[in-house]
Amino acid sequence: MADALDYARSNTERFREELFDFLRIPSVSARSEHDGDTEKAARWLAERLRAAGLTSEVIETPGHPVVLGEWRDAGPEAPTVLIYGHYDVQPPEPLDLWTSPPFEPTVREGRIYARGSADDKGQLHMHVKALESWLQGAGTLPINVVVVAEGEEEVGSENLAPFVEKYRERLACDAVVISDSAMFDEGLPSLLFSLRGLAYVEVHVRAAKGDLHSGAYGGAVANPAMALARMLATLHDENGRVTIPGFYDQVKEWDADTRSAIAGLPFDEERFRSGVGAPGLTGEAGFSTLERLWIRPTCEVNGLLSGYTGEGAKTVLPAKAMAKVSFRLVPDQDPKRIARLMEDHLRAVKPEGVAVEVVELHGGNPWRADPSGPLFDAAGRALEQAFGATPVLVGEGGSIPIVGDFERILGAPALLVGFALPGCNMHAPDEWFTIDNYDRGIGALVRLYDELGTSLRG
Ligand SMILES: [Zn+2]
Numbered sequence: 001m002a003d004a005l006d007y008a009r010s011n012t013e014r015f016r017e018e019l020f021d022f023l024r025i026p027s028v029s030a031r032s033e034h035d036g037d038t039e040k041a042a043r044w045l046a047e048r049l050r051a052a053g054l055t056s057e058v059i060e061t062p063g064h065p066v067v068l069g070e071w072r073d074a075g076p077e078a079p080t081v082l083i084y085g086h087y088d089v090q091p092p093e094p095l096d097l098w099t100s101p102p103f104e105p106t107v108r109e110g111r112i113y114a115r116g117s118a119d120d121k122g123q124l125h126m127h128v129k130a131l132e133s134w135l136q137g138a139g140t141l142p143i144n145v146v147v148v149a150e151g152e153e154e155v156g157s158e159n160l161a162p163f164v165e166k167y168r169e170r171l172a173c174d175a176v177v178i179s180d181s182a183m184f185d186e187g188l189p190s191l192l193f194s195l196r197g198l199a200y201v202e203v204h205v206r207a208a209k210g211d212l213h214s215g216a217y218g219g220a221v222a223n224p225a226m227a228l229a230r231m232l233a234t235l236h237d238e239n240g241r242v243t244i245p246g247f248y249d250q251v252k253e254w255d256a257d258t259r260s261a262i263a264g265l266p267f268d269e270e271r272f273r274s275g276v277g278a279p280g281l282t283g284e285a286g287f288s289t290l291e292r293l294w295i296r297p298t299c300e301v302n303g304l305l306s307g308y309t310g311e312g313a314k315t316v317l318p319a320k321a322m323a324k325v326s327f328r329l330v331p332d333q334d335p336k337r338i339a340r341l342m343e344d345h346l347r348a349v350k351p352e353g354v355a356v357e358v359v360e361l362h363g364g365n366p367w368r369a370d371p372s373g374p375l376f377d378a379a380g381r382a383l384e385q386a387f388g389a390t391p392v393l394v395g396e397g398g399s400i401p402i403v404g405d406f407e408r409i410l411g412a413p414a415l416l417v418g419f420a421l422p423g424c425n426m427h428a429p430d431e432w433f434t435i436d437n438y439d440r441g442i443g444a445l446v447r448l449y450d451e452l453g454t455s456l457r458g
Pocket residue numbers: 086119120153180
């Protein structure tokens with residue numbers, strides 16, 4: 001391993017220059033005018049995997065292609081690790097809020113500013129360079145490797161699960177490693193133990209066939225805006241708990257160890273509050289802010305629409321009202337079941353005189369890791385050596401449905417080890433990634449492959 005680490009250390013400048021080339025390609029998956037760039041990023045990545053010493057191919061899908069890299073010469077006894085990342089990025093707009101152009105990587109105060117520097121080109125590139133450090137520096141790797149890099153993560157990964165199904169034998173592995181998340185704080189390496197799932201519905205309430213004069217009809221015909229407000233107000237009780245019957249039935253309680261680990265994190269609640277700029281924090285009674293974010297399910301109104309909202313007064317009795325409502329879910333809640341329970345609940349509390357329709361938009365399953373096995377132990381040792389600090393276990397309030405898909409289809413556990421930092425502006429202007437974490441992270445991954453080679457050995 002010393003040779004691989006030496007190689008990584010003596011090539012840091014070149015690695016960074018190469019990363020800048022990757023970041024200069026505007027692979028915005030959401031925009032068809034960038035389809036050529038997205039394709040170019042895929043080919044660029046496949047070429048870098050070959051230069052690192054893997055075989056690689058660009059495999060077409062109904063959407064953007066998947067880049068598949070492989071190296072399988074560690075022998076049948078050695079474990080196989082699948083490394084997943086994505087080479088597409090979010091649109092950079094609004095451009096005027098960027099200090100330097102989004103696709104011209106610029107270093108300021110130890111940070112690389114560019115779209116994709118943190119999410120996820122920077123972190124994917126670290127894996128490519130860690131693989132290169134082994135293969136070119138040490139001439140071998142302690143694990144067999146399959147790299148899967150998709151170009152549609154930022155637009156919902158629609159074609160990835162079918163791809164994994166189709167190639168399931170070729171993608172068979174002992175573990176899936178993903179670097180597309182953040183550390184809890186600077187200098188505090190982190191391993192993710194959970195992701196929340198998602199259920200998203202649209203609620204349509206209607207009464208009259210068209211808008212009415214609120215003087216001529218108000219008081220006798222139902223008002224959908226009022227009806228919708230009343231229905232939404234029934235979704236929580238005074239303790240911040242969701243009141244939909246059956247909502248918590250499938251929630252797996254968390255063990256005392258996890259809860260005390262969360263309580264032990266260096267979390268500054270006041271800094272969090274002032275960071276979001278709200279006058280106060282609130283949520284489900286009996287749970288801390290981090291618990292409310294990571295291990296408890298939620299129900300939120302994401303949007304409301306009804307009646308007249310233009311300038312001045314218009315005395316109208318609206319014909320319809322609409323709300324977008326989403327639920328963040330925790331294991332073992334099922335998105336389809338939650339959407340159904342929501343519909344049943346709204347029908348039960350619906351006031352007289354209106355009709356209600358619930359449309360299910362989309363959903364994703366929650367995920368929870370078993371942090372007690374050899375996978376987390378191996379990652380813990382690698383991170384500790386690279387960062388000189390004991391890694392912490394953290395949750396993530398957001399959703400990455402593909403993690404559960406990998407585990408389900410391939411039957412292998414996932415390890416989410418990310419190197420971005422809080423406040424790094426993923427999806428926002430001035431996205432950044434620190435040079436220090438890029439360099440240290442490559443060292444951590446070189447060590448991780450080594451640790452996995454030993455701990456997952458059949
Ligand atoms: Zn990402």
